[in-house]
Amino acid sequence: MGPNSGQIRIAAVDIGNSRVQCGFFDSFRGCVAEAQSRVLPIAASGLLQPASSLELSLWPQHRFAEDKLRHWYEELCLEPFDWFVASVNRPADDYFQRVIAKLGDQSGGRHRIHDVSHRDITIPLKVPFPERVGIDRLLAATAANRLRTDDRPIVVVDHGTAMTVDLVDATGAFVGGAILPGIAMGAHALAEGTDALPLVSSAKTSEVPPPIGTETESAIQSGLYWAAVGAIRSIVEQIAQSQTKPPMVCLTG
Numbered sequence: 001m002g003p004n005s006g007q008i009r010i011a012a013v014d015i016g017n018s019r020v021q022c023g024f025f026d027s028f029r030g031c032v033a034e035a036q037s038r039v040l041p042i043a044a045s046g047l048l049q050p051a052s053s054l055e056l057s058l059w060p061q062h063r064f065a066e067d068k069l070r071h072w073y074e075e076l077c078l079e080p081f082d083w084f085v086a087s088v089n090r091p092a093d094d095y096f097q098r099v100i101a102k103l104g105d106q107s108g109g110r111h112r113i114h115d116v117s118h119r120d121i122t123i124p125l126k127v128p129f130p131e132r133v134g135i136d137r138l139l140a141a142t143a144a145n146r147l148r149t150d151d152r153p154i155v156v157v158d159h160g161t162a163m164t165v166d167l168v169d170a171t172g173a174f175v176g177g178a179i180l181p182g183i184a185m186g187a188h189a190l191a192e193g194t195d196a197l198p199l200v201s202s203a204k205t206s207e208v209p210p211p212i213g214t215e216t217e218s219a220i221q222s223g224l225y226w227a228a229v230g231a232i233r234s235i236v237e238q239i240a241q242s243q244t245k246p247p248m249v250c251l252t253g
Contacts, residue, residue, distance in 0.1 A: 011076070012050070015087035015096060016136065017161040018184070019057050020064055023050030024076050052076060062092035066099055073103050080104075086116040086135045124173035133174075137164050141174045144250040148172065152245050155236050159253030161185055163228065165235045170245065178235050183224045190220060200224070 014021040025048060054072045056064035083100060087093035097113055104111045118130040121138045123145050130138075140156050145168050148154040156166045159182060166177030181189065191199035200220045211226060213219030240247055 009081040011081060011083045013083060013085040013087075013096065014136065014139075015085065015089050015092050017058070017089050017092075019055055020092065020096060022054040022056075022069075022072065024052040024081075026051045058089070058092055062089060062095060064092075064096075069099060070103060073100075080111050083111055083113045084116055085113060086139055088134045088136050121174075123168065124171070126169075126173045126175045133176075134164070136160070137166050137177070138174060140164075140250075140252055141166055141168050144168055145172050147250060148248060153243050153247040155239055155247045155249045157232055157236070157249065157251045157253075159183075159228070159251070163232070163253075165232060165239070167239050167243075167247070170243070177239075180231055183228055186224050186227070187220065 008025075010025050012023045012025065052072070052075070054069065056068060058064055085093065085096065087096075093115075100111060100113060116135055116139070118125060118133065118135065118138055121130075121142055123142050125133070125138070127133060136158065137156075140158050144154050144156045148168060151170055153167060153169045156164075156168065156177075158164045158166075161182050161184060163180050163182045164177060165180075167175050169175050187200045190197045197220065198217060200217055209218060209221040209225050211222055213222040236247075236249060
């Protein structure tokens with residue numbers, strides 16, 4: 001890739017509390033509007049899909065399968081590219097960056113790693129301490145803003161280890177929201193905080209359970225699922241009442 005090719009090759013990395021997601025974008029030709037004084041490429045139109053992606057589960061001590069990342073990296077590593085890392089998990093972030101540095105040393109590649117922060121966000125942040133807001137929430141809000149109709153707000157519901165329900169107002173500004181435990185966290189809280197209740201895998205709540213469980217495990221599945229649905233519905237309704245126009249709703253996780 002020559003210096004005037006107009007292409008930017010990057011790996012975008014989302015480090016959460018239970019998994020790491022990587023997406024490789026091999027070209028931003030014709031759709032990059034790099035903000036002045038910022039290093040983060042921002043898609044000027046649409047939401048691009050990665051040319052290649054990888055998901056890694058985090059083990060205890062915030063580790064992942066290093067060999068899987070190495071194999072993915074070696075498939076992509078035709079020449080150096082930049083890594084943009086957004087993390088809400090500092091130990092996992094430190095481990096990830098050490099692994100990437102080691103892979104670069106072994107391959108002879110020179111990779112720049114950029115820690116994405118609130119300073120890279122291009123929408124207005126109408127909160128008193130933007131540096132304290134999780135970068136996952138800010139990036140989800142930025143992406144949702146690209147889907148938002150110009151004159152309407154949009155609510156962003158992100159279901160991960162924690163669930164967040166955030167508002168981007170009709171002007172395109174992030175104004176805050178709510179944070180609550182995710183389904184998996186609720187399952188662990190029930191198992192760890194009681195003597196007899198079992199740990200129910202969050203994978204078993206992927207299908208809609210009946211509201212009445214006929215034994216302990218199905219009752220927990222019902223409680224976790226419908227508690228999440230009820231909480232999200234209630235928060236969205238409360239947010240809608242504060243807006244002059246009904247908000248759009250975007251679901252992710």
